[in-house]
Amino acid sequence: MKSMVVYGPKDIRLIEEPMPEPKDDDVITEVKFVGVCGTDKSVYEGTIGYLKTGLMKYPIRLGHEWSGIVCRVGKNVTKFKPGDRVCGDNVVTCGKCENCKSGNYAFCENLRALGSVYTWPGAYTQYMCMPEKHMYKLPDSVKLEYGALIEPAATGLYTAVNGRIKPGCTVVVHGTGLIGLVAAQCAKHLGASTVIVTGRKREKLEVARQLGADYTFSWIEEDVTAAILKVTNNKGADSVLESTGAAQVLCASLEQVKSSGTISVIGSYDTLVDGFDADMMVFKNITLTGLNGCPHMFQPMLNMMAAGQIHMEPMVTDIFPLEQAKEALEKMDQGEKRIKILLEV
Ligand SMILES: [Zn+2]
Ligand SMILES: [Zn+2]
Structure with a gap:
């Protein structure tokens, strides 16, 4: 599968990677849309502080705002099946530490963030692997484009x-x-x-x-x-x-x-x-x-989008193909009208 991976400041490359194999609790999603975020830009430019503190190390596959269609599931997965339209969290948590158990999972002691600290490989790719507990079904009326933006919207x-x-x-x-x-x-x-x-x-x-x-x-x-x-x-x-x-x-x-x-x-x-x-x-x-992150806000935001309470139409101002991630990252702060760039996979 094809992925865009950052190897150093301003050095992002299209590479070929092996397809992920789902573990028992994992869902494999064919990625359709990924949001390009300020965090991605600071990783791409090498300015994010976590690179200096060692919490992040190149190479890094970016992308924490994403949606797609389920294509494979592990044997313990019950909530998703191939063909489901989904979006996923921006973090992967252990589910076992004190913070996870008390519901405060944004502060999981073993947290891995997509394309960020203790990097879980992000969604600038064709196929994403995520544990079932971090996936959400998109309501029928919510387009895949907007599903990719659930994380900033929930924030x-x-x-x-x-x-x-x-x-x-x-x-x-x-x-x-x-x-x-x-x-x-x-x-x-x-x-x-x-x-x-x-x-x-x-x-x-x-x-x-x-x-x-x-x-x-x-x-x-x-x-x-x-x-x-x-x-x-x-x-x-x-x-x-x-x-x-x-x-x-x-x-x-x-x-x-x-x-x-x-x-x-x-x-x-x-x-x-x-x-x-x-x-x-x-x-x-x-x-x-x-506030840090948007714990427990994904489902309420999906419900509000489905009910027509939140309008996303004017916000997606540009769509680039995944292969042009470099252009998207360089252009994201330019232009009078630009609000959100999506990458289409
Ligand atoms: Zn973001
Ligand atoms: Zn935890």
Whole structure:
């Protein structure tokens, strides 16, 4: 089978690998679509910190956002059969450690992440091998393209859930990537009456509007904090969902959130955050909450997609063949409108 494997910074190659053999609990899936993610890019460019700490080592087969069709199953597998349309987790866990047993499997002591730390070979390939417990059936109405994006979409849902959104409240979502655009839709479904989305590119803010945002503000064109305070009568928002990973956006969130409000952070900063006013956080009684992964959110997100509550159509802006993964990785941050690139296998 053909796979795209990273051998070193900016060195990704199309190689021939043996087909995986399923163990008793494994499902082999013929991969159809894989999302190209910022994490993939930082592995491809060699900038991700895990390469320095030794938690990741080249060669690495990328790809943790994926969908496909089951083609073989191990003898203990009961939930899947060849022909099923599926998507899979972005991690493989042991199921035996204390964290797994308590349901906190994102912190499995023996965790292997697809194309990331303690690398489980990722989905930039034709055939994926995954344990049954990490697979999900796609509802009939969910296209394979969107099934591949369940992981970032579920992360958007988790960001909103962590933001403690209450009926009738006002929510600010920072970021117009897929996670932010799904989080904004989830905020509405969780009861927010006003959703404000901020970003840099006008075209992507326009997509946020189409998806139901009540206000959109551009960091390039205006004073975003002043604009948020204006539409909230100087009170600030009840919840701020921060998906940009920009330190100054996190700092500004403190001014934009109401007293006793919540800031839910999914962005990754790759640096210490300078200028964070911890006293303001204390005096305003703000809850700052981080999250890692999206445990237990895949099935709820699939249900929301199947029910037509989450719209993914405007988010897939480009589809490249797997063999052009290099081009996709190099182009992902370019262009005014680009939100998500998929690789088609
Ligand atoms: Zn990702
Ligand atoms: Zn475990």
